[in-house]
Amino acid sequence: MTETLLELRKFVIPEIIIGVDARLLIGRYISHFNAKKPMIVTDKAIHDFEWFHETINLIRPHVEKLFFFDETTPNPKDIEAMLGADLFLSLGCDLIIAIGGGSSIDCAKCISIVASNGGNILDYEGVDEVKMPGPPLICIPTTAGSSADVSQFAIIKDTATNIKRAIISKKVVPDLALIDPVPLMTMDPYLTACTAMDALTHAIEAYVSNTHSALTDVHALESIRLISQVIEKSTSPQRTIETMFQLMLGSLQAGLAFSNASLGAVHAMSHSMGGLLDLPHGECNSILLEHIIRINFETVPDRYRNIARQLDLAVDNVSDHLLLEMIINRIVSMRENLNIPPRIMVNNLEESTVDYLVENALNDPCMVTNPRVLTKEEVRIIYGRVLQSQK
Numbered sequence: 536m537t538e539t540l541l542e543l544r545k546f547v548i549p550e551i552i553i554g555v556d557a558r559l560l561i562g563r564y565i566s567h568f569n570a571k572k573p574m575i576v577t578d579k580a581i582h583d584f585e586w587f588h589e590t591i592n593l594i595r596p597h598v599e600k601l602f603f604f605d606e607t608t609p610n611p612k613d614i615e616a617m618l619g620a621d622l623f624l625s626l627g628c629d630l631i632i633a634i635g636g637g638s639s640i641d642c643a644k645c646i647s648i649v650a651s652n653g654g655n656i657l658d659y660e661g662v663d664e665v666k667m668p669g670p671p672l673i674c675i676p677t678t679a680g681s682s683a684d685v686s687q688f689a690i691i692k693d694t695a696t697n698i699k700r701a702i703i704s705k706k707v708v709p710d711l712a713l714i715d716p717v718p719l720m721t722m723d724p725y726l727t728a729c730t731a732m733d734a735l736t737h738a739i740e741a742y743v744s745n746t747h748s749a750l751t752d753v754h755a756l757e758s759i760r761l762i763s764q765v766i767e768k769s770t771s772p773q774r775t776i777e778t779m780f781q782l783m784l785g786s787l788q789a790g791l792a793f794s795n796a797s798l799g800a801v802h803a804m805s806h807s808m809g810g811l812l813d814l815p816h817g818e819c820n821s822i823l824l825e826h827i828i829r830i831n832f833e834t835v836p837d838r839y840r841n842i843a844r845q846l847d848l849a850v851d852n853v854s855d856h857l858l859l860e861m862i863i864n865r866i867v868s869m870r871e872n873l874n875i876p877p878r879i880m881v882n883n884l885e886e887s888t889v890d891y892l893v894e895n896a897l898n899d900p901c902m903v904t905n906p907r908v909l910t911k912e913e914v915r916i917i918y919g920r921v922l923q924s925q926k
């Protein structure tokens with residue numbers, strides 16, 4: 536047993552119901568919380584889906600009044616959370632129901648923090664800075680990626696600096712996650728691809744994190760196995776509910792792992808890029824992953840050998856050099872099969888912008904748990920490989 540596995544570790548999760556039609560249990564749980572005025576936190580696009588209206592209709596008989604806050608946007612912003620918290624308090628709401636992807640759920644968590652602790656959401660950046668628990672929070676995730684529905688993380692964009700701030704606290708772990716594959720059947724294939732690669736990245740980063748534990752390892756490895764088996768199938772028009780269930784289960788297990796082991800350099804660099812350039816989180820991770828595996832590999836080669844086995848690669852008697860190339864080939868072919876590009880075009884990318892990206896990535900809390908310390912120069916080189924300036 537390694538020294539790391541003997542260290543004290545905490546493992547925090549919400550109550551979880553997973554399965555087909557789990558979302559339809561919402562009415563019963565509203566009664567458990569004795570809530571009368573819930574606020575639904577979501578985005579505007581969700582109104583197009585029939586399963587959303589079906590879910591809302593199951594809430595109405597259990598409450599006096601139902602309020603909607605559908606102002607959340609991709610890479611959710613401090614101003615959205617502050618507006619939502621103001622509404623929550625002024626309307627006298629008593630429960631938050633987040634229905635959506637990671638952006639809606641993170642925004643809901645931030646609304647909950649400000650509703651009970653006051654101040655500005657950015658006051659709570661960092662680890663364990665949230666003092667008071669928020670109102671009850673129920674999450675119905677609609678993507679198999681962020682795992683915000685089970686995690687201790689809330690990521691919010693500071694609009695004054697365009698930096699994504701991480702709030703990490705057990706006070707933001709939702710009370711209940713109703714994890715249902717049905718909403719995934721209506722998800723756009725490219726969003727499915729990017730969010731699934733985000734989930735796979737969570738599992739890989741949690742497994743090689745320098746705060747991993749026996750409890751996080753088991754979920755991280757199982758997640759890699761589950762996701763890699765179905766990731767390509769999940770974007771096909773012939774995808775089935777069984778495929779999407781497996782993807783969702785894999786994403787959940789990645790969430791259990793990373794929420795408790797934290798993440799690494801992919802997320803640190805992705806938060807920095809996504810915040811400043813307003814890019815999709817999963818797309819940034821997909822593009823960065825192969826580069827970070829290459830730079831981290833030498834520090835924990837045995838951990839990467841276990842990851843390779845979960846990817847169904849025959850690596851028992853191969854050299855470390857070949858092992859690394861086999862893992863990179865699999866990750867690159869996965870990205871290519873999902874039609875995710877190898878780099879992102881940025882209009883007139885200036886040197887000073889790259890300096891800002893490097894500085895913010897190195898200051899991101901996820902960088903602390905990367906298995907290897909990255910230098911400024913290494914981070915700059917990787918940004919050079921994944922960002923292409925467009926005149």
Ligand SMILES: [Fe+2]
Nearest residue numbers: 681733737816
């Ligand atoms: Fe992520």
